[in-house]
Amino acid sequence: MTWLAPARLFDGERLRESLALRFEEGRVADLAPLDARMNAHPLPGTVTPGYVDLQVNGGGGVLLNADPTVAGMEAIAAAHRRLGTVALLPTVITDAPEVLDRAAEAALAAKGKPGLLGLHIEGPHIAPARRGTHAARFIRPLDDRTLTLVRRLREGGVPVLLTLAPEATTPGQIAALAAMGTVVSLGHSDATAAQARAALAEGARAVTHLFNAMSPLTHREPGLVGAALNSTVPAGIIADGHHVAFEVLALALRARLAPDLLFLVSDAMPTVGGPDRFRLYDMDLHVQDGRLLNPEGNLAGAHTTMAEGVANLVAQAGVPPEAALRMAVTIPARLIGRPGLATLEGRPAADLLRLDAALRPLGPPGETLVDLGPPIQ
Template sequence: MTWVAPRRIFDGARLRDGLALRIEDGRVADLAPIDPRMAAQALPGLLTPGYVDLQVNGGGGVLLNTEPTVAGMEAIAAAHRGLGTAALLPTVITDAPEVLDRAGEAALLARGRPGLLGLHIEGPHISVARRGTHAARFIRPLDDRTFGVVRRLRDGGVPVLLTLAPEATAPGQVAALAAMGVIVSLGHSDATADQARAALAEGAGAFTHLFNAMSPLTHRAPGLVGAALNAAVPVGLICDGIHVADEVLAIALRARPAPDLFFAVSDAMPTVGGPDRFRLYDMELQVRDGRLVNPDGNLAGAHVTMADSVARLVGRVGVAPEVALRMAVTVPARLIGRPDLAVLDGRDAADLLLLDQTCARVETLANALGSGPP
């Protein structure tokens, strides 16, 4: 048994001082006010649950689209785990129908494996005009084949987040997905605000990477951006200073109707924790000056970690550490139906992070106690 006393603790709701954790068999067994009789080991830094990332295309040199297998998912999770992300949603983007079929089967087989939360299906039911780097030849309206994949996943108890464009659906389809327990996220869309509100009325529950690949906010046409900012549902943000300028992030954070309606995502590609280039479809993508770009120099996914994102939110955007941590832990954990990922009790010490005063990641608690991997 070991008592440890970090400088500050984020318990999933707020930052707390003067607390110690009791570690037994590598797990948190208790949380209590510091008492001299504990002989608690003082630890520098801020302790937080590991990050929860709901949009991860790849990592460690592996892209889910090209390796839609359990092994591929586990390799991606391992790469991000070493960078501070305790749990993630492997994300398959627009591709041939059989790629989605294979990713769905893999997610079923991977159910319950550490660090893997289910499946994020991003496309192919999106807008051609707002496709980003998604291949136009695979884009199609929402159809029975995708419903079949999603139904098998939900019948198997696998969480599903499905990014789609409202204009790629027929009336009632979003409601049918929501009735299955699918988290429908609006994105890669040229929809009007009215179309977005109709999808929300049917049960859409989130928006995907605000500002990117969506109809913009103007003073007479709010677009998908305006609908997202006004909606009372969680909205994802890529916080790398590239996909969204820091000043715009700050404006967006002030614009929501209530707290805890933003969550950070990495939108990471295989270059995170891997080589600086990889192939998607028939093109090579590479990192140039911190930007992941396609041969035309256009953004093609992100080269950022959740740890980088939290540090940027705090250090560049001026977000309070407590708010940034809720964006990286609490809000995404609740959205995917895993609020346990935002608590400390019972957690493995390898799932907890010690951060420095800038909120840059330092190490896991397991490593700090000498019980983690070398």
């Protein structure tokens, strides 16, 4: 039995001090007020549950679309775990139907594997005008093939987040998906605010990478951005400073109707923890000055991590540390139906992250919890 006393703990709700963690057999067995009789070892920094990322296209040189297998998913998860993310949704973007089929089979086979939460299907049911780097030739309206595939995933107990454009659906389809327990997220859309509100009324529960690849907010037509900001559903956002200016990110936080309605995603590609270039469809993508670019020089996914996003939220957008950690842990964990990922009790040490004063990881999850000083007397 070992007691550790971090300078601060994030318990999924708030940052706390003067508490100690008791470890038994590599797991947190107890959380209690610090007492000298514990012989607890001091641990500088902040201890938090590792990050939860609901939008990960790749990592470690692996792109899920190119390797839609259990091995591909595990390689992506391993790359991101080293960088602070302990649970993620592998994300398959717009592609041939057979690619989505293979990704779904892999998600079913990977059910229950550490760090893999299910499947994020981003497209192909999106607006061509807001496709971003998604290939136009694979875009199609929501159809029975995808509805059947999602139903099979849900009946198999696999969580599904499905990003679609409201205008790519017909009335009742979003409601059908919601009835299956699918987290329908609005994105890659040129929808009017009225179309977006109708989709939310049918059961859409989130918005994908707010501001990016969607109809913007204007003074006469609020678009999807305006409808999202005025809604009570959580929206993902990329905090690398390239996809959304930090001033706009801070403005979005102030504009939401309640706390905990903006969460962090990486939208990471294979260059995270891997080589600085890869191939998507028939394009060569490369990293330049921290941005992932296509041959035309446009953003094509992201080259960033949740850990970088958290540090940026605090240092660049003025987000309080407690709120930044909720955006990276608590809100996404709740959205995907895994609130336990935002708790400390019962968690393996390998799922805990230690951060410095700027909320930057001091090392991979679990590995920095052995930096022990002499017991507190």
